[in-house]
Amino acid sequence: MKDINNALELLINKLEVWGNQIILLLPNLFVALILLILTFYIARVIRRGLDNVISRFSHSTALNNLISTLLYLTLILIGFFFVLSVLKLDKVVVSLLAGVGIIGLALGFAFQDIAANFISGVIIAVQKPFGVGDMIETNDYFGVIERITLRTIDIRKPTGELVKLPNKMVFENPVTNLSFHGTRRVDLEVGISYAEDLERVQKIVIEALEDVKNRVKTRDVEVMYDAFGDSSINFKARFWVSYSRQVDYVGAKSDAIIRIKKAFDANNIVIPFPIRTLDFAIKGGDRLSDELQSINASLKEGRTNEN
CATH class of the missing domain: 2.30.30.60 (SH3 type barrels.)
Known part of the structure; x- marks a missing residue:
């Protein structure tokens, strides 16, 4: 019974000490509470003001939100550390800082790819390529x-x-x-017969492409011969078009092909087909027709003998 009374007495004394300490801390608790409320209020006001300022210099919503959020969290963290200092919990502040450093290092190793993507995203948002x-x-x-x-x-x-x-x-x-300059060059490869007048063909193609769809009028149409092909003389028709979507490029190229084909048909210009020589391995270089005649003659002679 005596031990129980001693234990109760110690507990009551301990509670009295804690109560006295809490009473002594009441002014500090009140100041800390006011400081915490002011911290949230000031951080929110600064964040709104920063959003308005950043939006004038950067049009990247993601980057703007990142900067304002980081500043907001930094202000909250600073205010939180001041609150702990007012409450005379300096050791807790040191422990928290050490813990944040260790956790940050561990997360850095664990999420290297995520961090790399994040940093790359920030750089892309700043450089705006x-x-x-x-x-x-x-x-x-x-x-x-x-x-x-x-x-x-x-x-x-x-x-x-x-x-x-x-x-x-x-x-x-x-x-x-491809959209950086707003224009793009179309290179169209065409082949014509060796019998054609090259200068005449060049002039006809240039005239045919003058009014091609989306063409940039300030740049000339170019027709340059560049190769002697197996069955044709090849040239490239080059012209520039306004470009914002892929359909601008594809549509202009299709229109150019149609115009060149119509111009060639109207001026009797031939686009030759590839020519191939077939070798049936006839001995001695004899013609295939002569060899077939000899085979037919042998067959007829065989039929006569049978009769």
């Missing part, structure tokens, strides 16, 4: 950009499929931005 709506080709994928985030770039292929490419792959590999 392309934007939503641009037609690009990268990593063997070709299509129009539908969305850019801090983790992936969404590319819609001309055939309709959506490809989500990690930012790291796009950042580390060559990217062809």
